[in-house]
Protein backbone atom coordinates (compact mmCIF):
# COMPACT_ATOMS: atom_id res chain seq x y z
CA UNK A 378 0.00 0.00 0.00
CA UNK A 379 1.16 3.54 -0.71
CA UNK A 380 -0.48 6.78 0.46
CA UNK A 381 -1.83 9.57 -1.75
CA UNK A 382 -1.24 12.97 -0.17
CA UNK A 383 0.40 16.19 -1.33
CA UNK A 384 -2.13 16.54 -4.14
CA UNK A 385 -3.39 20.08 -3.46
CA UNK A 386 -2.06 22.96 -5.56
CA UNK A 387 -1.74 25.20 -2.48
CA UNK A 388 0.18 22.51 -0.68
CA UNK A 389 2.51 22.09 -3.66
CA UNK A 390 3.05 25.86 -3.80
CA UNK A 391 3.95 25.94 -0.08
CA UNK A 392 6.45 23.15 -0.70
CA UNK A 393 8.16 25.23 -3.30
CA UNK A 394 8.19 28.23 -1.01
CA UNK A 395 9.20 26.68 2.30
CA UNK A 396 10.96 23.34 1.82
CA UNK A 397 14.68 23.62 1.34
CA UNK A 398 16.70 20.59 0.34
CA UNK A 399 20.09 20.47 2.01
CA UNK A 400 23.22 20.63 -0.14
CA UNK A 401 25.01 19.06 2.87
CA UNK A 402 23.13 15.79 2.31
CA UNK A 403 23.70 15.83 -1.44
CA UNK A 404 27.44 16.20 -0.76
CA UNK A 405 27.35 13.15 1.53
CA UNK A 406 25.57 11.13 -1.16
CA UNK A 407 28.04 12.17 -3.86
CA UNK A 408 31.08 11.53 -1.63
CA UNK A 409 29.77 8.03 -1.02
CA UNK A 410 29.06 7.45 -4.71
CA UNK A 411 32.49 8.65 -5.78
CA UNK A 412 34.11 6.24 -3.30
CA UNK A 413 31.99 3.25 -4.28
CA UNK A 414 31.58 3.39 -7.98
CA UNK A 415 33.44 3.93 -11.23
CA UNK A 416 33.24 7.33 -12.81
CA UNK A 417 29.86 6.72 -14.31
CA UNK A 418 27.35 9.38 -13.45
CA UNK A 419 24.86 9.25 -16.28
CA UNK A 420 21.41 9.01 -14.77
CA UNK A 421 20.07 9.94 -11.32
CA UNK A 422 16.43 9.44 -10.40
CA UNK A 423 14.92 11.35 -7.48
CA UNK A 424 11.78 9.47 -6.45
CA UNK A 425 8.97 11.40 -4.71
CA UNK A 426 10.67 14.58 -5.89
CA UNK A 427 7.80 16.88 -4.87
CA UNK A 428 8.48 20.36 -6.18
CA UNK A 429 12.05 19.40 -7.12
CA UNK A 430 14.24 21.32 -4.64
CA UNK A 431 16.41 18.27 -4.00
CA UNK A 432 16.26 17.03 -7.60
CA UNK A 433 17.91 20.12 -9.04
CA UNK A 434 20.82 19.82 -6.57
CA UNK A 435 21.83 16.57 -8.30
CA UNK A 436 22.13 18.29 -11.69
CA UNK A 437 25.85 19.24 -11.52
CA UNK A 438 26.90 15.62 -10.97
CA UNK A 439 24.93 13.71 -13.63
CA UNK A 440 24.35 13.86 -17.37
CA UNK A 441 20.62 13.47 -16.77
CA UNK A 442 18.47 13.82 -13.65
CA UNK A 443 14.83 12.75 -13.58
CA UNK A 444 12.49 13.65 -10.72
CA UNK A 445 9.49 11.35 -10.38
CA UNK A 446 6.36 11.85 -8.32
CA UNK A 447 2.82 10.53 -8.14
CA UNK A 448 1.29 13.97 -7.60
CA UNK A 449 0.51 16.07 -10.68
CA UNK A 450 0.25 19.23 -8.50
CA UNK A 451 3.76 18.73 -7.11
CA UNK A 452 5.16 18.09 -10.59
CA UNK A 453 3.42 21.18 -11.93
CA UNK A 454 5.11 23.25 -9.20
CA UNK A 455 8.45 21.56 -9.99
CA UNK A 456 8.14 22.31 -13.70
CA UNK A 457 7.15 25.92 -13.03
CA UNK A 458 10.32 26.39 -10.98
CA UNK A 459 13.58 27.17 -12.73
CA UNK A 460 15.69 24.08 -13.37
CA UNK A 461 18.94 23.19 -15.09
CA UNK A 462 18.54 21.87 -18.66
CA UNK A 463 19.50 18.29 -17.70
CA UNK A 464 16.63 17.98 -15.20
CA UNK A 465 13.18 16.69 -16.18
CA UNK A 466 10.16 15.32 -14.37
CA UNK A 467 7.95 12.26 -14.84
CA UNK A 468 4.65 11.33 -13.23
CA UNK A 469 4.73 7.76 -11.94
CA UNK A 470 4.46 5.72 -8.74
CA UNK A 471 7.66 5.01 -6.83
CA UNK A 472 6.85 1.34 -7.13
CA UNK A 473 6.77 1.38 -10.97
CA UNK A 474 9.63 3.47 -12.29
CA UNK A 475 9.76 4.06 -16.06
CA UNK A 476 13.37 2.95 -16.49
CA UNK A 477 14.96 -0.17 -17.90
CA UNK A 478 16.63 -2.70 -15.62
CA UNK A 479 20.16 -1.58 -14.71
CA UNK A 480 19.77 1.85 -16.35
CA UNK A 481 20.15 4.08 -13.29
CA UNK A 482 23.34 5.14 -11.47
CA UNK A 483 21.71 6.72 -8.42
CA UNK A 484 18.22 6.44 -6.91
CA UNK A 485 17.37 8.98 -4.21
CA UNK A 486 14.23 9.58 -2.17
CA UNK A 487 14.31 12.71 -0.05
CA UNK A 488 11.75 12.88 2.76
CA UNK A 489 9.49 10.72 0.65
CA UNK A 490 10.18 6.96 1.02
CA UNK A 491 8.09 6.70 4.22
CA UNK A 492 5.00 7.33 2.04
CA UNK A 493 5.80 4.58 -0.45
CA UNK A 494 4.89 0.93 -0.51
CA UNK A 495 8.34 0.38 0.92
CA UNK A 496 9.07 -3.28 0.03
CA UNK A 497 7.86 -2.72 -3.54
CA UNK A 498 9.88 0.49 -3.86
CA UNK A 499 13.07 -1.21 -2.65
CA UNK A 500 12.50 -3.99 -5.18
CA UNK A 501 11.94 -1.44 -7.94
CA UNK A 502 15.02 0.59 -7.00
CA UNK A 503 17.04 -2.64 -7.12
CA UNK A 504 15.64 -3.41 -10.58
CA UNK A 505 16.53 -0.06 -12.14
CA UNK A 506 19.96 0.35 -10.49
CA UNK A 507 23.02 -0.85 -12.35
CA UNK A 508 25.58 -2.99 -10.60
CA UNK A 509 27.66 -0.51 -8.57
CA UNK A 510 24.80 2.00 -8.60
CA UNK A 511 23.75 3.61 -5.32
CA UNK A 512 20.58 4.10 -3.34
CA UNK A 513 20.24 7.07 -0.96
CA UNK A 514 17.23 7.55 1.31
CA UNK A 515 17.04 10.50 3.61
CA UNK A 516 14.54 12.16 5.87
CA UNK A 517 14.39 14.30 8.98
CA UNK A 518 12.71 14.41 12.31
CA UNK A 519 9.73 16.75 12.34
CA UNK A 520 10.85 18.19 15.67
CA UNK A 521 13.08 20.92 14.34
CA UNK A 522 14.52 23.30 16.93
CA UNK A 523 15.08 27.05 16.83
CA UNK A 524 17.99 29.18 18.00
CA UNK A 525 17.60 32.86 18.77
CA UNK A 526 19.77 34.84 21.19
CA UNK A 527 19.42 33.58 24.75
CA UNK A 528 15.78 32.53 24.43
CA UNK A 529 16.27 29.33 22.43
CA UNK A 530 15.01 27.10 25.28
CA UNK A 531 11.82 29.13 25.59
CA UNK A 532 11.28 28.96 21.82
CA UNK A 533 11.75 25.23 21.82
CA UNK A 534 9.14 24.73 24.54
CA UNK A 535 6.72 26.58 22.26
CA UNK A 536 7.78 24.51 19.24
CA UNK A 537 7.14 21.34 21.28
CA UNK A 538 3.65 22.63 22.00
CA UNK A 539 3.14 23.05 18.23
CA UNK A 540 4.32 19.51 17.45
CA UNK A 541 2.29 18.02 20.31
CA UNK A 542 -0.89 19.65 18.98
CA UNK A 543 -0.26 17.98 15.61
CA UNK A 544 0.44 14.44 16.88
CA UNK A 545 -3.24 13.35 16.71
CA UNK A 546 -3.21 14.18 13.00
CA UNK A 547 -0.18 12.06 12.15
CA UNK A 548 -0.95 9.45 9.48
CA UNK A 549 -1.32 5.95 10.95
CA UNK A 550 0.66 4.74 7.91
CA UNK A 551 3.78 6.25 9.49
CA UNK A 552 3.48 4.72 12.97
CA UNK A 553 5.08 6.59 15.87
CA UNK A 554 8.63 7.00 14.51
CA UNK A 555 9.78 7.94 11.01
CA UNK A 556 13.35 7.04 11.87
CA UNK A 557 12.27 3.46 12.61
CA UNK A 558 10.70 3.24 9.16
CA UNK A 559 14.04 4.12 7.59
CA UNK A 560 15.91 1.77 9.90
CA UNK A 561 13.54 -1.06 8.94
CA UNK A 562 14.10 -0.30 5.25
CA UNK A 563 17.85 -0.21 5.85
CA UNK A 564 17.75 -3.57 7.62
CA UNK A 565 15.71 -5.11 4.84
CA UNK A 566 18.15 -3.98 2.14
CA UNK A 567 20.20 -7.03 1.20
CA UNK A 568 23.21 -5.13 -0.19
CA UNK A 569 26.36 -5.88 1.83
CA UNK A 570 27.75 -2.43 1.23
CA UNK A 571 25.49 -0.04 3.11
CA UNK A 572 25.72 2.55 5.86
CA UNK A 573 23.22 4.01 8.30
CA UNK A 574 23.68 7.59 9.48
CA UNK A 575 21.51 8.53 12.40
CA UNK A 576 22.23 12.17 12.87
CA UNK A 577 23.27 15.09 10.72
CA UNK A 578 22.24 18.50 11.99
CA UNK A 579 21.62 21.07 9.30
CA UNK A 580 21.20 24.73 10.24
CA UNK A 581 19.30 27.28 8.21
CA UNK A 582 18.77 30.97 8.91
CA UNK A 583 15.30 31.96 7.85
CA UNK A 584 12.50 34.37 8.80
CA UNK A 585 10.26 33.08 11.58
CA UNK A 586 7.40 32.98 9.05
CA UNK A 587 9.51 30.51 7.01
CA UNK A 588 9.69 28.14 9.98
CA UNK A 589 5.93 28.37 10.51
CA UNK A 590 5.40 27.94 6.75
CA UNK A 591 7.51 24.81 6.75
CA UNK A 592 5.60 23.19 9.62
CA UNK A 593 2.42 24.03 7.72
CA UNK A 594 3.62 21.84 4.82
CA UNK A 595 3.77 18.78 7.10
CA UNK A 596 1.13 16.15 6.46
CA UNK A 597 -0.18 16.30 10.05
CA UNK A 598 -0.77 20.07 9.80
CA UNK A 599 -2.43 19.55 6.41
CA UNK A 600 -4.68 16.90 7.95
CA UNK A 601 -5.74 19.29 10.71
CA UNK A 602 -6.33 22.00 8.09
CA UNK A 603 -8.52 19.64 6.09
CA UNK A 604 -10.60 18.75 9.17
CA UNK A 605 -10.80 22.19 10.75
CA UNK A 606 -9.23 25.04 8.74
CA UNK A 607 -10.06 27.67 11.36
CA UNK A 608 -8.38 25.67 14.14
CA UNK A 609 -5.30 25.10 11.96
CA UNK A 610 -5.00 28.84 11.32
CA UNK A 611 -5.62 29.67 14.99
CA UNK A 612 -2.94 27.19 16.10
CA UNK A 613 -0.24 28.45 13.72
CA UNK A 614 -1.03 32.11 14.51
CA UNK A 615 -1.01 31.38 18.24
CA UNK A 616 2.38 29.62 18.00
CA UNK A 617 3.83 32.41 15.88
CA UNK A 618 2.63 35.03 18.37
CA UNK A 619 4.05 33.09 21.33
CA UNK A 620 7.40 32.74 19.55
CA UNK A 621 7.47 36.45 18.69
CA UNK A 622 6.63 37.37 22.25
CA UNK A 623 9.45 35.15 23.62
CA UNK A 624 11.82 36.73 21.10
CA UNK A 625 10.60 40.23 22.05
CA UNK A 626 10.14 40.82 18.34
CA UNK A 627 7.15 42.11 16.44
CA UNK A 628 7.74 40.98 12.87
CA UNK A 629 7.52 37.39 11.58
CA UNK A 630 10.26 38.45 9.16
CA UNK A 631 12.69 38.40 12.11
CA UNK A 632 15.36 35.82 11.34
CA UNK A 633 15.91 32.73 13.45
CA UNK A 634 18.17 29.71 13.06
CA UNK A 635 16.35 26.46 12.45
CA UNK A 636 18.17 23.22 13.24
CA UNK A 637 16.97 20.14 11.37
CA UNK A 638 17.94 16.64 12.44
CA UNK A 639 18.43 14.48 9.35
CA UNK A 640 18.95 10.73 9.20
CA UNK A 641 19.85 8.87 6.02
CA UNK A 642 21.17 5.66 4.59
CA UNK A 643 23.29 4.83 1.60
CA UNK A 644 23.80 1.54 -0.17
CA UNK A 645 25.70 0.29 -3.19
CA UNK A 646 24.27 -2.46 -5.37
CA UNK A 647 26.73 -5.35 -5.78
Ligand SMILES: C[S@@+](CC[C@H](N)C(=O)[O-])C[C@H]1O[C@@H](n2cnc3c(N)ncnc32)[C@H](O)[C@@H]1O
Pocket residue numbers: 379380381382383392396398424425426427428429430431445446447448451469470471472486487488489492493494
Ligand atom coordinates in the same frame (compact mmCIF):
# COMPACT_ATOMS: atom_id res chain seq x y z
C1 LIG B 1 7.16 14.98 1.85
S1 LIG B 1 7.17 15.14 0.11
C2 LIG B 1 8.91 15.33 -0.26
C3 LIG B 1 9.17 16.04 -1.55
C4 LIG B 1 10.63 16.32 -1.88
N1 LIG B 1 11.38 15.11 -2.10
C5 LIG B 1 11.29 17.16 -0.80
O1 LIG B 1 12.31 16.73 -0.26
O2 LIG B 1 10.79 18.25 -0.51
C6 LIG B 1 6.81 13.52 -0.41
C7 LIG B 1 6.55 13.38 -1.90
O3 LIG B 1 6.42 12.00 -2.20
C8 LIG B 1 5.38 11.85 -3.15
N2 LIG B 1 4.87 10.47 -3.06
C9 LIG B 1 4.21 9.92 -2.01
N3 LIG B 1 3.91 8.63 -2.29
C10 LIG B 1 4.41 8.38 -3.52
C11 LIG B 1 4.46 7.21 -4.34
N4 LIG B 1 3.93 6.05 -3.95
N5 LIG B 1 5.05 7.31 -5.55
C12 LIG B 1 5.62 8.48 -5.95
N6 LIG B 1 5.62 9.61 -5.22
C13 LIG B 1 5.02 9.55 -4.02
C14 LIG B 1 4.36 12.90 -2.78
O4 LIG B 1 3.49 13.21 -3.85
C15 LIG B 1 5.26 14.07 -2.37
O5 LIG B 1 5.53 14.92 -3.44
